[in-house]
Amino acid sequence: MIRRRAWWGLGGLVMAMAGCGPAPAPQAADGPRAEAAAEGPGASGTAGAAGAAGASSAVGAVGAAGGVKADEAPTPAPPPRSVFTPVAQVPAEIDLRLHPVEGALLVSTINLMTPEGEQIASAVGVLKDGKIEFPKRLHLPGWWVAVTGVHGRYPDQLDLIATGTTGRTGIAEHYVLGAQGWVRRVSDQGLSFTGVARMGSSLVGLAGPTMMGVPKFITLRGPRVGLTITPAPKKRPCRGWEAPLPYPEAEVRPRAFGATRDGTALSYGDGCSGESALEVWKPGEKGATLLPVPALIEGQSPDDALTLILPGPGEGEAWIVDGGVLHYKGGEPTPIDPPAKGAHVLTASAAPDGTLWAIADGALFARRGEAWEPAPLPDGVKAQDVAVGSDGAVWVAAGGAILKHGGAGEAAGAAPGTLQLQQGPPPKSRANRPIPRAGGPKCPQNLVVLYTFSKTAPDDYDFPLTRKALKGRTEFSPARFVVTRDRGQRFFAAFVPSWDLAKKLQERIKTDVQGSTPQIVCAEPEVVRDLKLDLKTGEVAR
Structure with a gap:
């Protein structure tokens, strides 16, 4: 995912x-x-409004002299009303990632300072009665564990995947939530999870090498899925290394993994040629098909942009997000226009109805059908993260608060008027700090x-x-x-x-x-x- x-x-x-x-x-x-x-949605045209007001004043003066009632200067249209409601306050300096699951909204952060002055390296919090609480049961073991995703039902059936470290190497980690806290089930050094996909009754993750080596499928729940990774060719160069390769490699070094609604698995990353590529496993097939991927954007993707594969609106469709957006449909990936001219998509989430919600340069957009629509936030605050729950609720971290729109029921939020939204850019994501590439x-x-x-x-x-x-x-x-x-x-x-x-x-x-x-x-x-x-x-x- x-x-x-x-x-x-x-x-x-x-x-x-x-x-x-x-x-x-x-x-x-x-x-x-x-x-x-x-x-x-862009500037309101102040200079144009002032010009219109000046012209109207001149017309009014002539009209008054001739005994005709002057036209009034046009009033600038008010900014569009936001459908999002603040439901919880969070300190502005905390970098939150949102993880809606069945029964709760969870968040994750690193380097948390509690009100009691305790510093927590990595913690998961839960929205409760208008507040984000970080109970000790949800503190993650280890040092600087960055959460990739949380899946399942709170509080009794949760799977969490993350990247941890021993101080010497990165670790792909899988935890389940037990009565006393998180229990580590998987710990693979030298790997990091690139995503999770629901494939039939199985929840499957793909862990890719941080630098060198072969990716690895890890079944988190359900029957094992026997997909095979396409190996790199032995007789031709791969990613700048002459054949034979000095270490085992795969044709595609993954940066994101996910699946369509019909169970087609997709791995997006760097192909042997150095260009982006897509590895596709169709339902019932163990081997993959390789597809070249057209460039999403010109130049490098921003450092804080996430690389994602999200289910699309149709059974065999998916969104591929990497600074720009690709629409995978009919077995082919096709680039789509950005939400705004020159904007980079920093993160996104897919709703059950197929709507793609995306953040581009701090603004929130929704893509329904073939067009992007701006989704204004209260007081024009800048969005930091967006996530959509299985009930259709859209959650946004922005302005030092958690905002919500839609869903099966109203959030148990704070009392109206008690939340203070804060202007300015969202904090730089520490959890998303990029690894230098190979x-x-x-x-x-x-x-x-x-x-x-x-x-x-x-x-x-x-x-x-x-x-x-x-x-x-x-x-x-x-x-x-x-x-x-x-x-x-x-x-x-x-x-x-x-x-x-x-x-x-x-x-x-x-x-x-x-x-x-x-x-x-x-x-x-x-x-x-x-x-x-x-x-x-x-x-x-x-």
């Missing part, structure tokens, strides 16, 4: 890559306890991540083993060696001007520095220090 973009940034990516291969040595190959980074020939800036710093490594550490391995290797002179920082973690890395040079540097360090497993990512992290190396001598230039 959805894939929430991973939250852990460059550090999490590099760490996650280590989970895909052999475990690195516990001590750094190049420094005191420094571990190898093997994971390594490096490759089309990446504008390849970065070879060489090592992580340990907590005890000095700030001016100069990596003697790396310098020894590079001594005399002047072909790497175009590289810029730097210390970078992401979420408080420091890394030794190198910006390189080409994919070929990045691969050569990766292989050199991997071969000559024992225990190292450098990785190539497409990223431009914060640089805290340049390490100027004289590659002729292997010394640091002072």
Whole structure:
């Protein structure tokens, strides 16, 4: 159904890559306890209204002189009334994801500070009597667990999928809610859930590799679904690597997974050619059909845009959301126009009647049939998240509040007039912080991540083993060696001007520095220090 973009940034990516291969040595190959980074609706027209008022005044003056009653200046039309009602207040700085399930509206967040001053790394809350409560039973175990989706019935039958971390690698996690709290059923290192689909009587998730490896189907409930992943070809290049591939790979590296209403499963992601592709499993078939996917938008999708596959209005239809929107129908994906000119779709949710609700640059839109319609929010607040329940209720997080429209019954909301909506942009999503993508020939800036710093490594550490391995290797002179920082973690890395040079540097360090497993990512992290190396001598230039 959805894939929430991973939250852990460059550090999490590099760490996650280590989970895909052999475990690195516990001590750094190049420094005191420094571990190898093997994971390594638009303006109202004020000027036009003023012009009309001026013209009307002039006409009125002439009319008055001639004894004719002057026309009044036209009154600007009031903004359209919103159908959404605020039902609960939340602190504006909290980044909430909405998860309507049978019997409740649940929310998830990370880095929660309770009124008692307790800091909770990851928590699930529930809407109750006009308030969002975060009972201890719904606190998630582990450190910085980002919820991807919640499915089922509250409070006795819930499945939750998330991306967690051990501090070294990302983990695809599946929890069920027990009497005392969340119980972990699945924990797969080096993977992250890209979505969940209902297929017959089964609830199935697809976990994709953070960087390298083969995706994996995980049956969460019901009979096992025996679908097969299409392997990458062995005799031709795939995503910038020459054949044979240095590790097992799939033809499509998934970024979102979902299904149509008739049970057709869809995986959307990066094909071997580097272009987007769709892997389609029709009902009753174990093998998949591969389809090329036309570009949704020009350029890169915004960092905070989610990648989603949602059920469409018809039995064999689906929406594919990735900055723009594709309509999968009749076995073909077709791009549709954005909700507003130049707007990027940041997130979306599909209603039972087939309506697609989407947020584009803070505004809410609904697509019914072949056209988008603006859905104004109270006081013009900016939307942060939208989710539609099985009863048709549309929930929106906006203006430091939870808003609601429709559904089987009225929400048990706060007393009228007690909620204060807050203007301004919604908080940047921490749970959706993107992972830098894999490096490759089309990446504008390849970065070879060489090592992580340990907590005890000095700030001016100069990596003697790396310098020894590079001594005399002047072909790497175009590289810029730097210390970078992401979420408080420091890394030794190198910006390189080409994919070929990045691969050569990766292989050199991997071969000559024992225990190292450098990785190539497409990223431009914060640089805290340049390490100027004289590659002729292997010394640091002072």
